[in-house]
Amino acid sequence: MKKINSRVVWFVLTVALFVLGSGAPEAGGGIINSIITFPGW
Amino acid sequence: MILLAAVIAGLTLGLIRAKVGNRPYRPFSMRWGWMVLVALIIQWLAFGFPLTRAIYPDEAASISLVLSQVILLIFAWFNRKIPGFWLLITGLVLNLLVISLNGGFMPISPETTHWLRGDPISAGWEVGERLGTGKDVVLPVEQTKLEFLSDRFRTPDNPYYRVAFSAGDVLIAFGAFWLLWSVGGRSEQNSRKET
Numbered sequence: 001m002k003k004i005n006s007r008v009v010w011f012v013l014t015v016a017l018f019v020l021g022s023g024a025p026e027a028g029g030g031i032i033n034s035i036i037t038f039p040g041w
Numbered sequence: 042m043i044l045l046a047a048v049i050a051g052l053t054l055g056l057i058r059a060k061v062g063n064r065p066y067r068p069f070s071m072r073w074g075w076m077v078l079v080a081l082i083i084q085w086l087a088f089g090f091p092l093t094r095a096i097y098p099d100e101a102a103s104i105s106l107v108l109s110q111v112i113l114l115i116f117a118w119f120n121r122k123i124p125g126f127w128l129l130i131t132g133l134v135l136n137l138l139v140i141s142l143n144g145g146f147m148p149i150s151p152e153t154t155h156w157l158r159g160d161p162i163s164a165g166w167e168v169g170e171r172l173g174t175g176k177d178v179v180l181p182v183e184q185t186k187l188e189f190l191s192d193r194f195r196t197p198d199n200p201y202y203r204v205a206f207s208a209g210d211v212l213i214a215f216g217a218f219w220l221l222w223s224v225g226g227r228s229e230q231n232s233r234k235e236t
Contacts, residue, residue: 011068012221016048018077019217021084021113022133023044023210 043196043206047214051221058225068224069123076116080109094174103145106176110137124223128216135209139190146171146178148191153205154179156195 059066086093087105097105110133117130140147149157151168154177158166171178182188192205 005066008066008068010074011071011224012048012052014071014074014077015217015220016045017081018113018116018129019044019048019213021077021080021109022129022136022213023206 043204043214044210044217047218048221051218055222055225058222062226064225064227066224067227069120069220069227071123072119073116076112080112080116083109083112088174088176097174099171100145102171102174107137107141107145110140123220125216125218125220128212128219130216132209132212132214132216135190135212136207139187139207139209140176142186143180143191144178147176147207148180148185148188149177149205150182150185150188150191150193151179152182153193153195156198157203157205159200159203 056066083105087097087102087109088094094102114130114133114137117126117133120126121130136147149172154166154172166172166179168179168181169184177192180191185191190208192207192210194206194208194211196202196204196206
């Protein structure tokens with residue numbers, strides 16, 4: 001299996017995080033809220 | 042999720058483009074990438090992490106939102122020569138502008154909130170107040186400054202998936218797509234020149 005290039009992963013991650021931080025929540029920015037939550041809180 | 046869809050589509054088509062052109066998918070070197078992480082942590086503490094978002098007053102949350110977007114803007118400015126970044130910058134500026142002029146939150150009309158929530162009445166939200174612990178504030182159209190830049194656009198109506206988004210979000214989505222698509226078209230020679 002081809003090794004995943006860490007530079008590509010970092011690049012895509014940076015773009016994705018930038019986009020989520022820049023945009024309105026209902027357009028995708030709010031996904032941070034829904035992914036990083038803890039049960040019962 | 043137009044923003045995430047743009048990232049996924051740009052990455053997928055960029056990878057296909059690189060494969061078809063027999064080129065490696067070689068990303069651009071972005072400067073000051075840690076700023077994105079700092080901005081996201083600021084937002085996460087204000088809007089995401091349940092322990093902290095519950096104790097953040099609205100004012101602190103709005104300051105956090107504006108501050109994090111300013112940090113993202115500085116990061117984008119440092120990287121403005123990379124394809125797609127001018128669209129990202131323009132979209133971010135438009136969102137930042139409308140947020141700053143409306144009390145530090147993204148305005149959304151009561152009508153759009155009704156549509157979004159699918160509620161016949163305003164359950165759990167009030168006009169003039171922040172929408173839950175999120176980034177939006179419910180404001181009537183006539184009280185919204187630069188209303189055309191607010192979360193006023195809607196996805197095609199269906200009961201399963203409803204999203205409101207702004208003009209800035211559209212530009213950010215196109216910018217992200219263009220950026221990730223461009224990576225697939227880079228030649229080895231151009232990549233080496235940059236490094």
